[in-house]
Structure formats: C-alpha cells, structure tokens
Amino acid sequence: MIKIQNLSKKYGKIQVLNTINLELERGKIYGIVGENGSGKTTLFRCIAGMEKYNGKIDTIQNMKDYLGFLETESYFFSKITGREYIQLLCNAREKELVNIEEKNIFDLPLDKYATAYSTGMKKKLALTAILLQGNSVFILDEPFNGVDIQSNIIITELIHKLKELGKLVIISSHIFSTLADTCDEIHLLENGSFVKKVFKEREFDLSNAVIWQHIRYFN
Amino acid sequence: MKEYFQLRIKMLNRHFKDFGVEPILAYPIVILLFTGISTFLYGKLQEYAVFVYCFIAISTLSKLGEKKRNDFLKSCFIKRNYFKVRWIENSLLVLPFILYILYQKDFFYAVILYLIALVLSFIIYNATASFTIPTPFSKKPFEFSVGFRNTCYIYPFIYWLTYKSIEVNNFNLGAFSLIALFFMLLNYYSKIEDSYYAWIYKKSPKDFIVNKIKTGIRYGIILSLPICIALSVFFDTYILIIFSFQLGGLFYLTQAIVAKYSMFPEEVNIPIRVLIVMSMFFPPFILITFPYFYSKSIEKLNAVLND
Numbered sequence: 272m273i274k275i276q277n278l279s280k281k282y283g284k285i286q287v288l289n290t291i292n293l294e295l296e297r298g299k300i301y302g303i304v305g306e307n308g309s310g311k312t313t314l315f316r317c318i319a320g321m322e323k324y325n326g327k328i329d330t331i332q333n334m335k336d337y338l339g340f341l342e343t344e345s346y347f348f349s350k351i352t353g354r355e356y357i358q359l360l361c362n363a364r365e366k367e368l369v370n371i372e373e374k375n376i377f378d379l380p381l382d383k384y385a386t387a388y389s390t391g392m393k394k395k396l397a398l399t400a401i402l403l404q405g406n407s408v409f410i411l412d413e414p415f416n417g418v419d420i421q422s423n424i425i426i427t428e429l430i431h432k433l434k435e436l437g438k439l440v441i442i443s444s445h446i447f448s449t450l451a452d453t454c455d456e457i458h459l460l461e462n463g464s465f466v467k468k469v470f471k472e473r474e475f476d477l478s479n480a481v482i483w484q485h486i487r488y489f490n
Numbered sequence: 491m492k493e494y495f496q497l498r499i500k501m502l503n504r505h506f507k508d509f510g511v512e513p514i515l516a517y518p519i520v521i522l523l524f525t526g527i528s529t530f531l532y533g534k535l536q537e538y539a540v541f542v543y544c545f546i547a548i549s550t551l552s553k554l555g556e557k558k559r560n561d562f563l564k565s566c567f568i569k570r571n572y573f574k575v576r577w578i579e580n581s582l583l584v585l586p587f588i589l590y591i592l593y594q595k596d597f598f599y600a601v602i603l604y605l606i607a608l609v610l611s612f613i614i615y616n617a618t619a620s621f622t623i624p625t626p627f628s629k630k631p632f633e634f635s636v637g638f639r640n641t642c643y644i645y646p647f648i649y650w651l652t653y654k655s656i657e658v659n660n661f662n663l664g665a666f667s668l669i670a671l672f673f674m675l676l677n678y679y680s681k682i683e684d685s686y687y688a689w690i691y692k693k694s695p696k697d698f699i700v701n702k703i704k705t706g707i708r709y710g711i712i713l714s715l716p717i718c719i720a721l722s723v724f725f726d727t728y729i730l731i732i733f734s735f736q737l738g739g740l741f742y743l744t745q746a747i748v749a750k751y752s753m754f755p756e757e758v759n760i761p762i763r764v765l766i767v768m769s770m771f772f773p774p775f776i777l778i779t780f781p782y783f784y785s786k787s788i789e790k791l792n793a794v795l796n797d
Contacts, residue, residue: 321689321794335795336692346684348632350639352622359631363690382622404690 272297272408272439273318273334278326280313280463287313288324289463295441297407300434302450303443305460311443312343314460315410318441334408336364339401341411345393347385353396354381360400374403376429377422390417398426409433411442415449427452491571495578510760528590534662538654540591540599542666544606545647547587551607554579557616576611583607627709632687633702634709637678644674645713652717656724664721665728665735668714672739675710679746685755688794695791699784702747710743742770745780752786754794 278291288310295301303311316322320335331337347356354371361368375381377395379388385396394417401409411430415423430453433440444450450457451471459467506516532539554576564572584607591600623642627634648667655664691698714736721732749766753759762783769776 319689320796321685333692335689340686340689342686346686348636348683350623350636351632352628355628355631355635358628359687360690362630364692384622 274329276327278324280324287463295439297439298437299455300440300453302454302457303460304457309460310463311460312412315412337407339404339406339409341397341401341414343412345397349386351385352382353379353385356385357400360404364404366404391419394418407438409440413443415444524586532594538663540596544603547584547603551580551583551610555613555615557614560614580607580611630705633678641674652720661725661728668717668735671714675743676746679750682757685794695788695795698791699787703744706743706747707740710740748783748787751791752783754790
C-alpha cells in the first residue's frame with residue numbers, strides 16, 4: 272500500500288533521514304522505535320506529504336485524503352471546544368457528523384475548550400477526531416504519551432480493531448511493551464536510518480532488540 | 491525588574507524585525523499611525539470618539555491580565571514587585587491614549603481611563619476558563635467560532651454605537667459601527683493556522699479557498715445585517731452608501747481570506763500587508779491585488795493540499 276524508496280530528508284546541512292526503504296501493507300500494524308531526534312516524526316510528516324523530501328513514496332492516489340495523522344502534540348486553537356475540533360476535522364473530509372455523543376469513546380467533556388484539556392485528554396480528542404474521519408491509513412505519533420492506563424488499554428484495543436478492519440497503522444512509541452502488544456513489525460530508527468527490524472512472530476528477538484536498544488542508549 | 495523591561499523591549503524589537511521593519515523605523519511609524527488613527531476617530535465621531543477611544547484602550551489593557559501570563563510574572567517576582575510590574579506595564583500602555591485624550595482636552599476621561607488602568611493592574615482573568623462562550627458558528631469552525639469568542643465583548647459596543655447613531659441622528663457614527671465590525675472580522679483571518687489545519691482538507695486548493703470564502707461571507711452577512719437593516723430604516727436616504735459599505739466590507743473580507751493563504755504556511759509579510767492597506771485607501775486597486783493574492787494562494791496551497 273505504501274512503498275518508500277530511498278527516502279532522504281535534510282534540514283539545511285543536517286541529514287534527518289537517510290535512504291529509508293520500507294514497504295507497508297494494508298491490515299498490518301507497524302511500529303517505529305527510536306530515541307528523540309532519530310527522525311520518526313520527520314518520517315511521518317514525509318509519508319503524510321507535509322514535508323518535501325528526496326526519494327520516492329508510492330501510495331494509493333490522494334492517500335492524504337484517507338490518512339489520519341495523530342501528531343505528537345496536536346495544536347489546538349485557543350477557544351475551540353472539543354466538539355468543534357471534531358466537527359472541523361470531519362468537515363475537512365466531508366464526513367457528516369451524527370450522534371457524536373455515542374462516538375465519544377473516551378467520555379471527553381466535548382463542550383469545554385480543548386486548550387483546557389489535560390495532555391492525555393488532548394491526545395484522546397485528536398485520536399477521536401481522526402477515527403471519526405473514517406480514514407484507511409493511520410499514523411499515530413506517540414499515541415500513548417501522557418494517557419492514563421485505562422485509556423492506554425482502550426487505545427491498544429482500538430489499534431487491534433483497526434487492523435481487523437483492514438486499516439494500515441503506523442505507530443511510534445517509547446513504550447516498547449505496547450508496541451510488542453500491537454505491532455506486526457517493529458523498525459528501529461537510528462540517526463535517520465533503519466538499523467534493525469523485528470517481527471511479531473519472533474517475540475523473543477523483539478524483547479532482545481528492546482533490551483539491546485536500552486543498553487545502547489544508556490551507554 | 492529592570493531586566494524584565496529590557497527583555498520586553500528586546501522582544502518587541504524582535505517582533506518588529508520578524509515583521510520586516512527595523513525597530514528604528516518601527517517606533518516613528520507606530521507613533522504616526524497611532525496619531526493618524528486617533529485624529530481620524532476624533533474627526534469622524536466627534537463627541538463619541540472618546541468612548542470608542544477608551545474602549546480600545548481598555549480592551550488592549552485587558553490582554554495584560556491573562557492568567558497564564560500573570561502566573562508566570564508571580565513566579566518571577568516577589569509580591570510587591572509583581573504589582574509594580576503590572577502597574578508600570580498598564581501605565582505605559584495607557585499613556586499614549588491618555589496623552590491624546592488630554593490633547594483633545596477631555597481631562598475628565600483621561601483621569602477615568604488612568605483609574606481604570608490602575609484597577610485593571612489588580613485584575614486577572616482566565617482565558618482558558620471552564621465557561622464556554624456559546625457561538626452560532628460551531629458548525630463551520632474555526633475562524634468565526636474562535637474569533638467570535640475572542641471578541642464577544644466588542645459586539646455589544648459595536649451594536650450600541652449603531653443604536654446611538656440612530657438615537658442622536660448621526661449617520662457617521664452608524665457607518666463607523668459597520669466599518670468597525672468589518673475591521674474586526676478581517677482580524678479573524680489575520681493569524682496563520684498550523685499547516686495541519688489546511689492539510690486535513692480533502693479539497694483542491696481552489697475548492698478550499700472557495701469554501702473558506704463562502705463561510706466568511708455567510709457569517710459576515712449574519713453579523714453585519716442587523717446594523718445594515720437598522721441604518722437603512724432610519725437613514726433611508728443613505729441606503730446606497732450603506733449597501734456599498736456592506737458590499738465593500740464583504741469584498742475586503744474575501745480579500746483577507748485569499749491574502750492570508752498567499753504566503754501559507756508563513757505569516758503574511760510586509761509587502762502583502764502594504765498591498766492590502768493600499769487597496770483599502772484606493773478601492774479600484776483591489777482589481778489588481780485580489781487576483782494576485784488568489785493566484786499566490788492557489789500556488790501555496792497546492793504544496794499543502796496536493797498528494
């Protein structure tokens with residue numbers, strides 16, 4: 272569904288992504304692991320078409336219009352309510368919004384200003400909005416950050432549900448155990464390049480990779 | 491405390507530089523603009539100018555009472571110095587207004603305004619308060635719903651000016667209320683949103699702009715219609731002027747929408763702002779500026795909206 276070939280990205284003289292090659296298929300969940308500044312968000316922004324890059328990304332036509340992008344820190348206008356935020360994102364995709372209360376899976380106070388939400392609530396609001404857009408591809412940049420344990424479980428369940436529905440999901444996270452629970456493949460990004468790839472069916476290898484990564488970060 | 495104010499000046503200078511004007515030029519320009527606008531207001535509105543003037547001064551001052559800003563100041567200064575900072579800031583901000591009011595010999599209002607500024611230095615308000623201001627524009631967020639909430643306290647004043655113009659039979663005052671309304675609406679499109687909010691749209695650049703314009707015109711009509719109807723009923727000999735003011739307002743609103751995206755996702759720069767101002771002083775100029783902004787917007791949005 273998405274084929275990334277020799278993707279590179281520079282900010283001035285700084286090479287952020289270096290010759291990335293990756294194939295992503297419908298109905299699978301992919302995890303991207305890497306320390307801060309390793310290029311995860313830049314890679315996501317390139318896939319979403321929000322950044323210019325060198326190389327090639329082959330996708331379905333107008334994939335942007337079917338892509339739900341949960342940013343690490345979503346920006347909210349100062350006086351927009353949760354309900355209006357969801358309305359705005361649905362309007363943008365020409366999606367009619369009915370019975371929003373029933374779809375409020377995280378029980379968010381939708382008539383309060385989004386800026387008054389806690390970090391976790393903001394994340395849940397942004398996630399609810401992209402789910403209601405009815406996308407077929409999801410990029411979730413750190414979806415578990417700042418979210419309480421109960422919501423963490425709901426998000427994990429949601430990701431499994433998206434897989435069942437045949438959606439393509441790409442997630443980045445520092446919580447390795449959550450990635451291990453959800454992902455079919457996990458790719459380790461380091462200094463803008465993929466240096467390791469592990470598969471779900473080889474879970475032992477995966478935990479090895481995680482430990483290996485921890486050791487490297489702290490050494 | 492001295493360092494704080496030095497830092498404020500540095501920050502202000504950086505704003506001017508980001509805006510594309512050297513601080514050495516910016517200060518005289520600001521003084522000239524302030525004097526020009528003040529003279530215009532007093533010339534047009536005569537005895538009512540002082541109310542408009544005080545209202546502008548107070549709404550500017552109120553921005554300094556925002557809770558997050560004050561929490562920060564409280565964490566930086568001891569209590570006594572915090573109040574000193576608030577008092578100095580409010581006094582400095584209100585000073586140009588007071589000087590002009592004194593120049594106009596409205597001594598009573600100058601004293602009142604200064605007293606209000608002093609009282610406001612003790613007042614803090616929470617911009618992210620739990621109370622949500624209702625808006626009729628929720629179905630099509632975000633410019634009007636956010637803008638309406640940010641400026642909701644100005645609406646009663648604008649509509650009061652319309653009422654007053656009818657009561658004292660002063661058409662200029664009524665026309666001013668209509669122009670003030672449109673200036674406020676133009677301001678709803680002055681800030682560039684995060685590019686994510688354009689990227690999410692499943693639309694071509696042309697459809698995106700047309701959609702924004704449709705929303706702007708629809709809501710612009712809803713807000714300006716009460717003023718236009720009231721003025722048309724009570725100043726029926728000026729009906730053509732009222733109609734042309736409303737049409738002009740809507741046209742400039744449309745231009746503001748198109749101009750906003752002409753540098754997207756960057757902020758609108760000085761040359762663009764100059765062109766907008768020129769088109770206001772010389773309306774036929776809009777026939778050149780509008781197509782220019784439109785083509786630039788399409789070009790810029792193409793990079794964001796096209797896959």
